[in-house]
Amino acid sequence: MLVAAVVMLISSCALIMKVNNVVPDEYMDEIYHADQMQRYCAGNYSSWNPLITTPPGLYLASLAIILPASLLASDQLVV
Structure with a gap:
């Protein structure tokens, strides 16, 4: 069970790093999510x-x- 979790974690990290290298810039609506996340972190939940x-x-x-x-x-x- 632990081995499977470690393999899954390493595989996920490798995949994320590969995608990040191929597509380093924001895509689709990520640029809007960054702004929204900053608003929520500032406590502005009504926007x-x-x-x-x-x-x-x-x-x-x-x-x-x-x-x-x-x-x-x-x-x-x-x-």
């Missing part, structure tokens, strides 16, 4: 770029991971 095709719920779901992790990492909330 949404209509050019993004991903549902906003995925951004909000990531807060379920970010908020507890930031609370564990420091005394202050870092979002």
Whole structure:
């Protein structure tokens, strides 16, 4: 089980690095996601770029991971 997980991790990293080398620039709507992510990290949850095709719920779901992790990492909330 552990060997399979390590193989999967290494394979995924290799694939990501290969794609990043072939397509180093943003493509499709990534440029809009970067701006949206910066807004969410700044705490601006009411703003949404209509050019993004991903549902906003995925951004909000990531807060379920970010908020507890930031609370564990420091005394202050870092979002």
